[in-house]
Amino acid sequence: MTNESAPDTGDLRWHKALDPNELPEGRVTAVSFGGTTVCMTHYDGQYAAIDNACPHQGGPLGEGSIEKGLLRCPWHGWDFDPLTGQSPGDHDDCTLVYAVEERDDGIYVGLPPERVRERTVSDVMVETMTAWGVSQVWGIVGHSNLGLADAFREASERGDLSYYGVRHEGAAAFAASAYGKLTGEPAACFAIAGPGATNLLTGLWDANVDRAPVLALTGQVATQVLGTGNFQEVDLEAAYGDVALFEQTVLPNSDHAELMTRAAKTALLEGGVSHLVFPDEVQTIPADGAKAGSPEGRLTRRDIAPPSASIQEAVDLLADATRPLIIVGHGARFDMDRVVALAEHLDCPVVTTFKAKGQLSDTHPLAGGVLGRSGTPIASHFMNESDLLLVFGASFSNHTGISEYKRIVHVDHDPMVLGKHHSVDVPVWGDVGVTVDILRDRLNELDLHAESQRAEVAERWDIWRAEKATRRDQPPERGVNYATVFDAMSRLLPENAIVPVDVGNNTYAFGRYFECTDHTVLMSGYLGSIGFAFPAALGAWAATREPDSPFAGRPVVSVSSDGGFGQYMGELTTAVKYDMNLTHVLLTDDELGKISKEQRDGGWPVWQTDLVNPDFAAYAENCGARGFRVESPAALEPALEDALSFDGPALVEVLTDANPV
Structure with missing residues (x-):
């Protein structure tokens, strides 16, 4: 029986594997070059190069050892001759052996020409x-x-x-x-x-x-x-x-x-x-010439119009309403220009679900902010005072709290979402954008009863902004209070930033206090998973790198607490590895603040919600990012400005108390 040799085509490619005297007598090591890994052996004064993969289970022979004159596989103990690759006795399971030359400057291995990679x-x-x-x-x-x-x-x-x-x-x-x-x-x-x-x-x-x-x-x-x-x-x-x-x-x-x-x-x-x-x-497995698939002829247009009877029922209610309110969810995110045009025709306010925050700028004269637990008193006011709700692309989460006792026209492209949790007066199955255009065209032909609510929207914003100012003046237990953090972020973040947010008190405060312009907000909506924000920033950043994307070149600024960031803080090294230009604002309160609040509100003792944290700003620097630590209101804006201007990943750690109010 003879050992199996690498095919000699007469045109070997020689690679230096070892320096002189690098590999001691009686030792083995794995060496990689030219897309191949070989096991180099030095035994009985000779060098050899054999396939690194054991023919049985693929064990790495270069991690084995020579015992009693035989190379032993580290995985299952099978023996091979360290120079010929042959198994002892009559066994025919041997390893591939490569040509070796000892030269003045070291040990060289000859590999056959590289095989053309086969399509799989x-x-x-x-x-x-x-x-x-x-x-x-x-x-x-x-x-x-x-x-x-x-x-x-x-x-x-x-x-x-x-x-x-x-x-x-x-x-x-x-x-x-x-x-x-x-x-x-x-x-x-x-x-x-x-x-x-x-x-x-x-x-x-x-x-x-x-x-x-x-x-x-x-x-x-x-x-x-x-x-x-x-x-x-x-x-x-x-x-x-x-x-x-x-x-x-x-x-x-x-x-x-x-x-x-x-x-x-x-x-x-x-x-x-x-x-x-x-x-x-x-x-x-070789592809054998198989063709790739494509979407050609496999996709239909999805901008379907709703049934005419549904449109008529919706128009009848809208024509009669004196205080209509438009509510938009995440499902309307690609049709906001058309929704706003309808709102301007009705001169009625537009509020959003929390997941839809930022789909309408808070600077728009009809914007009422976020509705629900994470929302503003502006949105709650107009919900209470409305006589008709026109809902686009929302799923009626209990977090949002859309009042089911109001008259409701609900539009969505998924018929299963319509009336999902309770009855609505007019469920309208159709594409949001198409439906909005049809409604606006039909309403143009009618005398509407809707009264202008524009001045009332401005009045309510004045009341809320005055309230926020008093909350900023409230001394925190330590560091910076939430109202001050999000006021500064509202003013300093680029107007078109993509803002992934996490779960917890920090997110409730973001919903209340941060005022959007052209920002796009991302969150873990129905799952509400802590830890979402920073990995989401990686995904958002990738979208900004696509040259033909509407998100190309937009900045990414994510927000979380220490509880959320701690779950995926290792991904800061991923941002460094790929030189991602993003900023993370980390609100540190040294506890799972939302859970502490739920325990107190429910009459439970506060238990096991405290956290032991590193200096996150120093951690960011250790990862190769920029880190800024903010312990007082005076340090907040300079740190945010420096982080936002840094070309690469940056983290701003802001010490806060656990009270989001």
Whole structure:
């Protein structure tokens, strides 16, 4: 029996592997060059280079040792001759051996010409994915997704997508969810089998309940051992069963382009998560000329008009109303110009759900701010005084508190959302923008009873701003009070900033005190997940890098408390790695302040809500970002200005008390 040698084409490529005397006698080491890793051995005065992967389980022979004249695999103890790669006895499972030359300046290894990379199933699916417009991927490369990762690398080098390696898969899912909420287009998150895939779930549930389009792409153990309880095997179809609108394990004989087409189409049209599971060996199956899929001929226009009878019922109520109020939710975010035109025709106020904060500038003379628990008394006033609610793209969350006893016209593109929690007077199924235009055209022909509320809106803002000024004057227990923080941010943030916010007292205060101009606010809406803000800033920043995007070049400023930031603070190094120009405002109160408040309000003792924190500004500097620490009101504005002007990731830590009022 002879050992297997690397093919000698007569045109070997020689690579220096070791300096003279670098590898001691009787030792082995792994060396990588030219896209190949070899196990270098030094035994009996000779050098050899053999394949680093054990032929049995792929164990790294370069991490083994020479014992009694034999190289032992570190994974399962199989022995090989350290110079020939041959197994002892009559066994024929030997390793590949490469040519070696000892030269004056070191030890060289000869490799055959590099093989042309073969197009794989993963390439077909990634090409399909990018054809559907998925150009952003966040994730972690690992041992059970390497074939798919290599397809991402190829697409990235072609300029078809951008890939961001994160520190925790949960951040990848939140970043993809935030990107989908911001743009309405799907992004992807990527993980290994087992724990990597399960770590995605919280961010994917955020996308699911807020209807953000996301592709989840996970590795899996090889199909040969599926169902046997193999290392890191989790039944991922079961684990993702409720969170995914579309889900499929990719098999060797699947129609691979069609699977990715279905996944992208479902995420885009239905708004939510599509999940594809990639068993290890399937990822590298040759594509055999398979064509990628595309959206051509697979998508319909979605700007559908509502039934004429629904329009007539809505027009009748609107024509009769004296104090109509328009309420917009996140589902109206792409049609705000048309909604505002209708409001101006009716001269009625417009308020938003919390998730829709920023969709209308608070400087507009008909803007009434946010309605609900995180909102303003302005919005509450007009809700109470209204005689008709015209609701666009809102889902009637109990957090918003839209009064169900009022007369209601509710417009949404999803018929299941209409009357979801209680009856409404006129449910209107249609595209928000199309419906608004039809309503405005029909109302133009009628004499309306609506009285102008414009002066009343201005009066209510004057009352609220005077109230906010008194709250700014209220001394905090320490540091800076919330009203002062958000007043400064309202004045200093760029008017078109994208603002991801977290969950907790900081967010309630943001809803009340921060005044939007052309800002776009992102949040974890129905899931209300703490930790959302900073990973969301990564996703938003990626959207600002796309040259043809309406968000191109816009600044990103995220807001959280110490409780939320602590969950994904490692992602600050991700922002540094990719030189993301974003600012994070961190409100530190050393406790889970909202939970402490709930315990007090519910008659419970305050228990286990205190936090032990580092100096977050110093932490930011240790990560390679800029860090600013604010302990007094006088230091707030200079720190914000310096952070916002810094070209790169910056963090402003503001010490606050736990009272958001």
